[in-house]
Amino acid sequence: MENENKIVVGLDIGTTKIACFIGQRSEAGKLDILGYGHTDSAGVERGVVKNIRLTASSITKAVREASDMANYEVSEVYVGIAGQHIKSMKNTGSIMIPSDHKYIKPEDVERLTAEQRNILLGPGEEIIHVFAQKYIVDGEELTIDPVGVTGHQLTAVFHIVTGNTANLRNISDSVELAGLKVRRVVLEPIASAAAVLDDTDRNAGVALVDIGGGTTDIALFHEGIIRHTSVLALAGNVISSDIQTNCHILKEQAEKLKVRFGSCLPETVNDDDIVSIPGIRRQAPREIGMRMLAQIIKARTTDILEQVNYEIEQSGYAKQLIAGIVLTGGGAKLQHIKELSEYVTRTDTRIGTPDEHLSKMPNDNVRHPMYATGIGLVLCGLDYEERANGSSDSEAEFKNGEGENKESEADEAAASRSEEYGGPSTVDQPTAAEADDEVTINIAQKKKSGRDWMNAINGYLNRVFRDDIDDDDD
DSSP states (O other): OTTTTOEEEEEEEOSSEEEEEEEEEOTTSSEEEEEEEEEEOOSEETTEEOOHHHHHHHHHHHHHHHHHHHTOOOOEEEEEEOSTTOEEEEEEEEEEOOTTOSSOOHHHHHHHHHHGGGSOOOTTEEEEEEEEEEEEETTEEOSSOSTTOOOSEEEEEEEEEEEEHHHHHHHHHHHHHTTOEEEEEEEHHHHHHHHHOOHHHHHHOEEEEEEOSSOEEEEEEETTEEEEEEEESOSHHHHHHHHHHHHTOOHHHHHHHHHHHOBSOGGGSOTTOEEEEOOSTTSOOEEEEHHHHHHHHHHHHHHHHHHHHHHHHHHTOGGGOTTOEEEESGGGGSBTHHHHHHHHHOSOEEEOOTTTTEEEOSSGGGGSGGGHHHHHHHHHHHHHHHHHTOOOHHHHHHHHTTTTTSOOHHHHHHHHHHHHTTSSOSSOOOOHHHHHHHHHHHHHHHHHHHHHHHHHHHHHHHHHHOOOOOTTOO
16 A cells, blocks of 8 residues: 555644654554654643744754654654634534435535535634534435435534634644644544544543643544534643642642642542652751642542533533543543542543554553653544545445446436436436436337327328328338
């Protein structure tokens, strides 16, 4: 295959870190990570690029590290996007199927999907993704792919994700300032889902919750289709900020405390457990009780999970998440967050790691949930490249079996008649071979009717003039 050795680069521009992953599809169909790099993020607040120059500098460091490890020169990247500016909406679109199509073709579905990008949006917004929720053909809802179904009107309900144009431009500008090109922008929860979910999860119904540094990203799937997306402004940085404020320590110290000793369940911590934090300059060390630390973390994590639960309830799919909630991102490594999630949401929860789709990785660090978005971007990129570089076998069979490259004049005439009398016919149009047979039958019928008419005239003349007329003169 042409794309068999295609290498794709994913760039996760996060609030606390910037990570770059380089990978390609393995022979077994999984993902080989050839190299990765990460660095502290600068110029990004709550998932939004604020300082292009600082962000570009961080991008350069992460990409260089990944490039050196993979021995691959990076030129273009798949970039993740998040932030509170991300919105989603539902829209219904409809098109008429051309009269010369015996059934719905891939280009019909593509045309309907492309038309959704022309809908009216608010000022400063643009569309990032368009996801079909369900298809309806001639008023009948389908449970299958519409391609190959006969019908005259194709309708679909779409889930549309939009973002702020200025924020999208800042991402593009920072990537270009780093000497790279944006291949495609992908919503971060979509990328994270690609890394930690499988088809069983998506079909059963699942809520993917990525707790990052600046945002918590949510994506709901049911029956294999994405049903709802949302981005919350509460995430790991808010927890660290609460620790810093209540314990009177530095931001960096608060982050280390959270990562190394943090727990979401105070009752699991002994009252006597204490951690000593070095004082600033000549100040005495500060002692912090581990139970108090856990109480701070639990309070803010509960706020985050309550908002997640609210989003799930609002989506209308709360009762259909058989696979429960999958937590990923850096925040998913908090001790006992699984148990707290199940208590707050009353839904089964597991921690999602981005290693189930991997066949090769440089080291075990790649398994950390905080890398789910970066690895997912590579997977999304490979899927996109494979779709863009060739049609599927089923599409090829459709095209080859229909003889659409050589239409007969009879087909064109039938289509012309259909348009003349108000659009598509209510019956399937004949193929070229059928049309040729029909024309032959029509000509034979005209010859027969003409012969009958001549015989009637001859009979009349016989009766009037009593002349002998040769029966063969017809």
